[in-house]
Amino acid sequence: MKKDLPSHAQVVIIGGGIHGCSVAYHLAKQGLTDVVLLERKQLTSGTTWHAAGLVGQLQGSHATTAFAKYGIELLQEIEAETGQNPGYRRSGSISIAVNDERMAELKRKADFAKLHGIEAHYLETAEIQERWPLMNPDGVLGGIYMPSDGSANPVDLTTALAKGARMRGAKVFENIKVEEVLTRGNKAVGVRTDQGTISADYVVNCGGMWARDLGRQNGVGVPLHACEHYYLVTEAIENLPSDLPVLRSYCDGTYWKEDAGKLLFGFAHFQAKPWGMKGISEDFEFDSLPFVEEDVMEVLELAMNRVPLLQETGIRTFFNGPESYSYDGRFILGQAPDISNYFVLGGVNSTGIQSGSGAGRAVAQWIIDGHPPIDLSEMDPKRCEEFQARDPYLQERCPETLVLTYAMHWPNRQRDTVRNLRRTPFYHPMKARGACFTEAQGWERPGWFAPEGVEPKYEYSFGRQNWFPMCKRNRRPRVKLLR
Structure with missing residues (x-):
């Protein structure tokens, strides 16, 4: 059935994942309600739906820390506003160190968090084991505890953002594919879809894995590429504490969270693979990728040593899904270099659920005010040269970004x-x-x-x-x- 698309909107947003819905919500909340969001299939059906849902605030820059802090604040407020529970669990998080260098990094990040008014505490190994009794403490020197961290349900949070946008007048359309961003005189003026054309004052590319190809049509470099990313979910564990904090062991390349009486544990791979090198199927919707055991065995062995209970617990879900990573590990957020009124938001490197709310708000504020709300130069799409947005470059460089996610972040x-x-x-x-x-x-x-x-x-x-x-x-x- 053909949708009744408007002929014009002040802002057209492409992509119905966490980022697109966040931009729509914050534009409408700040009074710009003539907004249209277009999703090629169903909301969250690209990457958002299978995110682990961690929300952590131990970040490495002022902007990303501000985004994550705001994301926690919104999670605590949005249900009262929209009636949609985002699935936020304020379980806290613990990041552990197994060597002096990692401990130094964690303490530096904790001090950085405190500059933003985020509570963070150092814990001795015995205190960590008291809060996380399933952990093998061998080699653990200590860690950082963040009481306000936790997890959210990615689909429920995105649904809440979309609902909040609709409540204020924004229009959300599913099963409409944007085929081209229309430009005139180096300015974005609308979009052509498979069901009609919409003129617009601003266009925002939140296309996720598809953002690169969409941008390329207009000479806009979006330097990201999808990579394979794994997590596993155990069978139900008897007497598993429901209030376990999220546990991150960067050196083991693993994180754990309690998930409805089971343990979900994911990987920051020591080797990573790009995905979608020959393009993404038109039918892609809530899809997963083949699970290759050899890709995770090294990290799985470390996980089983850190949480010995895994050695005697069955695995219910072996999951592999595509996620987008940028070529340099920084977000892609801002106005396209050579096309005015064309904004891009993507390449957030597995931090979409914790950072999407804040990143979407920043784009909305930029559109409304005509300038970024804070210094976002580290994320500027202009930093990318033409060759860095090409597939051969991205297919080698972006998997390294995934590998470095949990590696030491050395100066x-x-x-x-x-x-x-x-x-x-x-x-x-x-x-x-x-x-x-x-x-x-x-x-x-x-x-x-x-x-x-x-x-x-x-x-x-x-x-x-x-x-x-x-x-x-x-x-x-x-x-x-x-x-």
Whole structure:
């Protein structure tokens, strides 16, 4: 049955996952109600529906921390407003460390959270085991406890956002595919769908896995790619405490949460694979991917050691689903470089449920006010060069983003994939002189020079890294100015 589409809207939003519904909700809540959201199938049917639903606030930047903090606040309020329970459980979360470096990182992030007024506490190993008695404490040095963290139901939260948008006048249409964003004179002016055309003052691309191909039609680089992402759900566990905090063991590459009397545990893979290299089927809707045991065995062994109960508990659900990751691990949020009034929101790297509410609000505020509400330069789509939005590059680089999600977030951390794309004529002479190269926008440039007998390689640390004495020794002497 053909939908009765309006001929015009102030804002057209493409994609009915957590991000699209968040943008629609916040636009309508702030008074801009002439909004149309278009979803190719059903709401949440791409990636949102199978998200684990974790909501954590131990983030690495001001913007992402602000998004996550607001997401918690909204979870506590939206049911009273819409009547839709988002499934929020304020169980708290515990992030554990099994080495001194990880402990240093967690403490730094906890201090960062406190700057935003987010409660965070250090816990000794015995205190962690008291709160999470199923954990094997061997090797655990301590951890960080965040009382207001927890989990939400991704479908219920998205439904609440969509309902809140509708209540204020926004229109939400399902089973309508956007085939093209229409432009005139380097400005977005509407969309062409498989059921008609809508003119618009603003267009927001929240297409998730489809955002890259949609943007490419207009020369808008959206540097993300879907990757395979696994989680497992156990059989019912007798006497499993229902108030278990979410437990994250970054070094084991695993997280756990209680799920209706069962344990759900997911993976930050040590190896990851891109998905959809030949395109995504037109019929894709609430689909899952084949589960390949070899892809998870290394992490599964660590999980069974950290939570020994898994060794004697059956697995009810083996799940593999596609999620989008950006090429550099940062969100893609903002106005397209060469097309005004065309906004993009995507590539949030498995943090959509905890960050989607805040990210959607930021886009809405940007559209209404004409400028971003806070410094969002780290997420600016303009940072992406043309080659970085191409499939060959993304299919190598984006899986590395997934691998690095739970890896150590070192200062000066260098990527290993898709290197040596751009070299100056001085590359080989500098390499012969001991240059240790860093990468920026594909360019290989010297970060520092190693003396003879020293390998030009980063040794990461939160203290003075190995390059410091070399840079100190090689610095130019100060020139004393004559007066």
